[in-house]
Structure formats: C-alpha cells, structure tokens
Amino acid sequence: MPAFPKAADTSTHNTQLRANLRHATHTIRAKRATAVAELDDWGRLRAAGAAIKDRTLRHLDHYLEQLERAVTAAGGQVHWAADADEANRIVTELVRATGEREVVKVKSMATQEIGLNHALAEAGITAYETDLAELIVQLGDDLPSHILVPAIHRNRAEIRDIFTAKMARWGRPAPDGLTDAPADLAEAARLHLREKFLNAKVGVSGANFMVAETGTLVVVESEGNGRMCLTLPDTLISVVGIEKVVPTFQDLEVFLQLLPRSSTAERMNPYTSTWTGTTDDDGPRAFHLVLLDNGRTDALADTVGRQALRCIRCSACLNVCPVYERAGGHAYGSAYPGPIGAILTPQLRGTQSELDASLPYASSLCGACYEVCPVAIDIPEVLLHLRERVVEGGPASVRGTRAVIKPAKGHAAERAAMRAASWALDHPRVLRSGQRLASRTRRFHPRRLPGPGRAWSDSRELPTVPAESFRDWWQRTRTTTTPRHGDDRNTP
Amino acid sequence: MSSRALVMARIRRALADVPRTEAPSEVAVERTYLRRHGDRTPAETADLLAENLADYRAVVHRTDAAALPALIARLLTARNATTVVVPPGLPADWLSATEVRRVPDTAELTPHDLDAVSSVVTGCAVAIAETGTVVLDASPDQGRRRITLVPDHHICVIGVPVQVVDSVPEALERLDPSRPQTWISGPSATSDIELDRVEGVHGPRTLEVVLVTAANPPAEDAVFLTSRPHQAS
Ligand code: SF4
Numbered sequence: 014m015p016a017f018p019k020a021a022d023t024s025t026h027n028t029q030l031r032a033n034l035r036h037a038t039h040t041i042r043a044k045r046a047t048a049v050a051e052l053d054d055w056g057r058l059r060a061a062g063a064a065i066k067d068r069t070l071r072h073l074d075h076y077l078e079q080l081e082r083a084v085t086a087a088g089g090q091v092h093w094a095a096d097a098d099e100a101n102r103i104v105t106e107l108v109r110a111t112g113e114r115e116v117v118k119v120k121s122m123a124t125q126e127i128g129l130n131h132a133l134a135e136a137g138i139t140a141y142e143t144d145l146a147e148l149i150v151q152l153g154d155d156l157p158s159h160i161l162v163p164a165i166h167r168n169r170a171e172i173r174d175i176f177t178a179k180m181a182r183w184g185r186p187a188p189d190g191l192t193d194a195p196a197d198l199a200e201a202a203r204l205h206l207r208e209k210f211l212n213a214k215v216g217v218s219g220a221n222f223m224v225a226e227t228g229t230l231v232v233v234e235s236e237g238n239g240r241m242c243l244t245l246p247d248t249l250i251s252v253v254g255i256e257k258v259v260p261t262f263q264d265l266e267v268f269l270q271l272l273p274r275s276s277t278a279e280r281m282n283p284y285t286s287t288w289t290g291t292t293d294d295d296g297p298r299a300f301h302l303v304l305l306d307n308g309r310t311d312a313l314a315d316t317v318g319r320q321a322l323r324c325i326r327c328s329a330c331l332n333v334c335p336v337y338e339r340a341g342g343h344a345y346g347s348a349y350p351g352p353i354g355a356i357l358t359p360q361l362r363g364t365q366s367e368l369d370a371s372l373p374y375a376s377s378l379c380g381a382c383y384e385v386c387p388v389a390i391d392i393p394e395v396l397l398h399l400r401e402r403v404v405e406g407g408p409a410s411v412r413g414t415r416a417v418i419k420p421a422k423g424h425a426a427e428r429a430a431m432r433a434a435s436w437a438l439d440h441p442r443v444l445r446s447g448q449r450l451a452s453r454t455r456r457f458h459p460r461r462l463p464g465p466g467r468a469w470s471d472s473r474e475l476p477t478v479p480a481e482s483f484r485d486w487w488q489r490t491r492t493t494t495t496p497r498h499g500d501d502r503n504t505p
Numbered sequence: 506m507s508s509r510a511l512v513m514a515r516i517r518r519a520l521a522d523v524p525r526t527e528a529p530s531e532v533a534v535e536r537t538y539l540r541r542h543g544d545r546t547p548a549e550t551a552d553l554l555a556e557n558l559a560d561y562r563a564v565v566h567r568t569d570a571a572a573l574p575a576l577i578a579r580l581l582t583a584r585n586a587t588t589v590v591v592p593p594g595l596p597a598d599w600l601s602a603t604e605v606r607r608v609p610d611t612a613e614l615t616p617h618d619l620d621a622v623s624s625v626v627t628g629c630a631v632a633i634a635e636t637g638t639v640v641l642d643a644s645p646d647q648g649r650r651r652i653t654l655v656p657d658h659h660i661c662v663i664g665v666p667v668q669v670v671d672s673v674p675e676a677l678e679r680l681d682p683s684r685p686q687t688w689i690s691g692p693s694a695t696s697d698i699e700l701d702r703v704e705g706v707h708g709p710r711t712l713e714v715v716l717v718t719a720a721n722p723p724a725e726d727a728v729f730l731t732s733r734p735h736q737a738s
Contacts, residue, residue: 036699036700037699041700052542053539054538060535061535061536061537064534064535065534067532068532071523072520073520074516074520075529077513078513093511094508095508095511095515143707144697145706162697164698169699195698195703196703198698199706200705203705203706203707207707210707211616224682227683229682235694235695236706237706237707237708238707240707241654244650255516262682263678270538270673277696279690280636280637281633281637281688281690284693285688286685286688288685289682289684294649295649296649296650296651296685310515310518311519313516314521410515410519413515413518413519
C-alpha cells in the first residue's frame with residue numbers, strides 16, 4: 014500500500030470519484046443533522062453510549078466470559094481468534110466441515126479487516142457478498158471506500174456497466190437492456206442474489222452488538238440480505254470483534270437510537286435481527302461465534318487510544334471529514350477509512366509501516382469527527398497521541414506484549430507522516446470547510462461524560478489542538494518534505 | 506496456550522490501569538436520557554406510529570376487529586394473491602373472509618416453497634410509534650422468521666393500543682431476548698446507489714400494516730380517530 018498522501022493524490026485527481034463522494038457525504042450529512050435534531054436528549058444518549066462502552070472496555074474480560082457462557086447455553090459455539098490468520102483458519106475449517114463450497118455473506122467490517130473472502134478463495138470456497146454496495150464492489154473487483162456505503166465512489170452509470178459486464182460470471186446475468194435507474198439496478202441485484210439465498214447452506218456475518226447478559230447478537234441492516242443470510246442457511250458463522258460486546262439487553266435502547274440516526278439518518282433502519290444461540294426449526298441449526306482480537310487488545314492497552322474501541326461504525330465521522338472528502342476511502346489503506354480509520358488502523362496494526370505511520374497525519378484536526386461521533390470518541394486527541402508515538406516513540410502494546418516503539422526519526426515512516434501532514438495542510442479548502450463544520454455542530458457535545466470519561470470531557474469545549482507544538486513540529490520538519498501539491502488549491 | 510487464554514491474558518494485561526477491586530457496576534452509566542420523547546394519549550401514539558410507518562413507505566390501514574377479516578381479504582385480492590402463508594397461531598377469524606389458498610408454516614416448508622407464495626399474514630410482538638417499527642418475535646401468531654422474509658408481500662396486524670409503545674426503551678422492556686426478533690421499519694430499502702432511497706431489495710417489497718382497534722372502542726377514541734391532528738386544518 015502506498016502511504017496516505019500518495020494514495021490520496023491519486024484519488025483527488027479522479028474527478029468522478031471526488032464528485033460522487035462529495036455529493037454523497039454532503040447529502041447524508043444534512044439528513045443526519047435533521048434526524049439527530051428530532052431527539053432532545055441526543056447529548057444524554059451520546060454520553061450514555063460512551064459510558065456503557067467504557068464500562069464494557071474496562072471490564073472486557075468479565076463481559077466476554079459472560080457472553081461466552083450465554084451463547085454456549087443457548088446452543089451456539091464460541092471460538093477465539095488471536096489474529097486475522099487464526100480467524101480465517103477457523104472459518105475455513107467450519108465451512109469445510111459442512112461440505113459446502115459456497116457461503117453467502119452479510120456486509121461485515123470485521124471480515125473485511127481480516128481478508129476473509131481471499132482466505133476462503135484460497136481454500137476453494139466462494140464467498141458471495143450480498144449487500145448491494147458490497148456486490149458492486151465485488152463484481153467490480155474493487156475495494157470498499159466507505160463504511161456504510163462501500164460503493165459510494167461509483168455512480169449509477171458505472172454500476173450499470175459493472176452489472177452488465179460481470180453478473181453472468183458470478184451467477185444470474187443482468188437483465189437485457191438494464192438501465193441505470195436505481196430501482197432497476199436494485200431489481201437486478203434482487204434477481205441475481207435470490208437464487209443464492211434460496212440455496213445457501215452457510216451464512217457468514219459480523220454483528221453490530223453482542224449482549225453479554227443474554228448471548229444475543231444484533232445485526233442492523235436495510236436491504237434484507239442480512240435477514241436472508243442469518244435465517245435461511247443451516248449454518249451461521251459470525252466473526253465479531255471482541256469490543257462489540259455490551260453488558261445488557263437494556264443497553265440496546267441506547268445504541269438502537271444512536272446508530273440508525275447517526276448512520277443512515279433514519280429514525281430506524283428497515284431491518285434489525287437479533288438471535289440468541291439457535292432456535293428449533295427457526296433459522297440455522299448450527300451457530301458459531303468467532304471472537305476476534307487482531308490488535309484490539311493493543312488498542313485496549315493504550316489508555317488514550319482505548320476510546321477508539323467504542324466505535325459503533327456509524328460512519329458519521331467520514332461524512333463530515335474534509336480530508337476524507339478530498340482523499341477518498343481507498344487512500345486509508347484498510348477496511349476503516351476516514352477519521353476512525355486514521356486512529357483505529359495504526360492501533361490495530363501498529364505504526365511501523367509507512368502507511369500506518371502516515372494515517373495519524375491524515376487530518377486537519379478540525380474536530381468535526383468528534384462533534385458528530387455518537388459515542389463521543391475524541392478523535393483529534395487520539396490523532397495527536399498517535400502522532401507523538403510515531404515521532405517520539407514510546408511504550409506500546411504490540412501483539413499483546415509490552416514493547417518500546419523506536420522514534421521514527423529519519424525513517425521512511427516519518428517521511429510518509431510528514432507528507433501526509435503536508436498534504437492536509439496544503440489543501441486550504443480542507444482546513445476551511447472543516448472549521449466551518451466544527452462550529453455548526455458544536456451543540457451535539459455532551460456537557461460532560463460520567464465515570465472515567467469525565468476527566469477528559471470536563472474541561473472540553475472543542476477538542477483542544479496544541480497548535481504551538483504542532484506548528485513547531487511542522488517548522489522543524491518542513492524543509493525536508495516533498496514538493497507542495499499546489500495544483501489542488503483551485504479545485505472546488 | 507489456547508487462543509482463548511491468550512486473548513484473555515492480553516486483555517488483563519491491557520487493563521493494568523483498572524483497579525483490581527473495581528466492579529463493572531462502579532463504572533457509572535447515567536441513564537438520564539428520556540424514556541420517551543413526548544407525552545401522548547394512546548390515540549396520539551397510534552397516530553404517530555401510522556405517520557412514521559407511512560413515512561418509510563409502509564402502507565397503513567386502520568380498522569376495527571369486526572372489519573379486519575374483510576380488510577385482509579380485500580388486501581390479498583388487490584395483490585392477486587393466490588397463496589398466503591399462515592403462522593400456526595394466527596387467529597382463525599383473520600382469514601375467515603378470504604378464499605386464497607393457505608400454506609401452513611411448517612418445518613418442511615423450504616425457501617423455494619416460500620418463494621412461490623404470494624403473501625404472508627402475521628401478528629406482531631410490539632410496535633414502536635416514535636420510530637415507525639413493528640417487532641416480530643416468532644411467537645405463534647408470527648411464525649418463523651423466514652415466512653416474513655421470502656414472500657414479496659407482508660400484511661402485519663397490530664392491536665391498538667395494547668401492542669403499541671412510544672419508544673425504543675419501552676419496546677425492549679416488553680421483549681424476550683431469548684426469542685429471535687426481527688425489527689421492521691418500512692419495507693426493505695437501499696441507498697447504496699448515489700444515496701437514492703429505493704424500496705424493495707431482498708425483503709418483502711410491500712409491507713402493509715393494519716392497526717386494529719378493539720371491536721367497540723370507547724366513543725371519544727373513535728372520535729379522535731376520525732380527526733387525526735395532521736389532517737385537521
Ligand atoms: S468513530 Fe464515532 S462517528 Fe466514526 S464511525 Fe465510529 S462511532 Fe461513528
């Protein structure tokens with residue numbers, strides 16, 4: 014993967030991508046503000062969401078053990094995966110044991126993070142993505158560029174062309190004379206996928222939430238492809254990050270209000286499925302839960318970075334981010350683009366590679382992401398913390414072991430980081446639009462957070478950006494950066 | 506070391522800053538958010554439910570228990586339905602006025618069989634007014650999850666006011682987590698193509714919701730139903 018600024022420059026010169034992205038993020042941003050404004054108690058829900066996640070994270074061992082007991086008691090089987098390879102191996106073996114060579118998949122960030130489709134393909138198993146956007150991405154041999162709408166970088170004409178050219182290779186071909194009307198494209202996807210759903214024997218999913226107390230899993234979706242994959246197959250395998258656990262069933266009352274409004278700007282998403290283990294004659298007869306670490310415990314060990322594990326993947330931070338809007342999702346080089354990707358990826362993977370070291374710099378620190386985050390993750394705070402780690406090194410947890418990271422000085426990593434900062438700072442519009450947003454959304458701040466969150470929220474209005482030290486750093490390193498990308502200044 | 510033990514050990518090491526004596530319940534969670542957003546009479550709550558369901562393109566009908574069978578018959582005829590899936594515990598009189606062939610929800614019914622069925626009629630566990638949501642929990646009047654998924658037309662009957670709550674917190678209080686649930690807010694939809702909302706991808710493309718009031722509603726309730734606030738000028 015090229016470091017952030019290089020990838021970002023490729024996409025900023027792709028005007029189609031930029032226009033699609035800009036249209037999409039601005040549309041959803043406005044709708045979201047309306048949906049959030051409907052609830053007078055948004056700030057209190059947000060504080061409760063953050064506090065529930067903090068409680069869970071501070072006692073993650075306790076809640077995971079409780080979850081495991083509850084899932085097992087309800088007829089499910091729990092597997093533990095320390096890293097991506099192990100998770101892929103577990104899923105592959107589970108699929109093999111069924112004797113099947115095909116699985117249907119619900120859109121899932123966790124399986125994308127671990128590259129499950131690729132691992133299954135190597136084992137001769139075909140994974141069919143069934144979310145419309147994931148289907149577009151899979152048929153187009155492309156990568157997702159947004160958490161919620163992974164094919165946001167494609168417009169309707171491109172989607173029509175992909176369907177027409179590629180559907181036949183994966184199953185039922187696109188109808189003759191397919192138009193680019195969204196309704197016709199959705200209908201083509203319905204017909205193409207229906208035969209897969211009706212014959213599917215194995216489903217693979219992630220989950221939005223897991224309830225420790227009851228062993229209940231929750232999948233939030235819109236199209237019904239999730240319901241198909243969760244209910245029709247004989248075997249269901251869910252790969253879920255260990256941070257997705259919440260203590261009680263009652264806690265869902267907070268997240269089922271925060272997530273849809275923050276994500277799709279709806280009062281409620283069309284379909285939410287919950288299941289607890291297996292149920293006789295209703296849904297899969299076998300249920301496997303694969304609990305995934307893959308760097309999450311490293312993030313957990315960082316008392317500043319830990320808050321990134323509160324993320325409920327709503328994607329609101331992407332839609333307000335001026336850097337994401339310019340750079341596009343692919344530039345972030347992982348399943349997690351945008352502001353959350355900039356703080357999550359370097360924690361899950363470490364800051365040793367050029368790309369991962371550059372991600373904390375892929376930001377103008379405008380604070381808009383923090384303002385919209387439904388679980389009040391102070392993304393700018395974590396960005397600064399990670400920048401410090403890249404430049405100065407220091408203690409960190411690496412694959413579960415305490416280690417001391419060496420400063421990146423003079424390394425490729427630091428040069429990549431500087432180029433990312435240079436990229437963000439050399440796009441004045443990125444900075445300006447970010448600042449405008451920040452002031453507009455200030456009212457969504459929770460006054461303060463209860464419990465351990467209090468210390469950092471007490472004195473905070475906007476996220477405080479230590480401008481001096483950053484500027485110092487900037488002055489100090491400026492002279493060695495690559496040439497400025499001045500040609501981008503005039504682009505709207 | 507097993508991966509379970511490895512991950513658990515990593516977690517405990519990562520949480521070195523958390524005092525060993527701290528109990529999970531000591532991490533404060535202030536539930537100062539609202540139990541519901543606004544005070545409504547039961548009739549107003551039902552109106553809000555109807556409004557929000559319609560906003561997400563469910564087709565909403567209102568009737569009373571006596572007229573329900575005729576309404577269901579009419580809806581099935583209007584769709585040219587030839588077959589209808591029937592959950593095992595659906596009240597017998599709901600389908601008493603229709604000739605459409607019944608397909609019982611049995612374990613033998615395959616997804617392919619269901620794909621050939623026109624419609625499905627179910628009750629519900631609870632409905633949420635503020636979000637325009639109906640929740641199914643696979644009780645006998647709702648059947649297995651798949652019967653409301655594969656057929657293209659779902660008629661869902663809600664008892665008013667007993668099955669209607671205002672808010673998400675009130676709904677969760679009523680639900681049993683051990684039962685598989687499907688929360689439905691309008692028909693299947695996608696916004697994946699340029700964020701244009703398109704109704705109907707994989708789930709039923711037509712969701713008809715019938716709000717049924719008790720056979721003899723109190724007089725003032727009946728009056729209220731005919732003068733819904735957003736219709737009055
Ligand atoms: S960081 Fe916050 S705003 Fe961004 S995706 Fe996660 S929950 Fe949503």
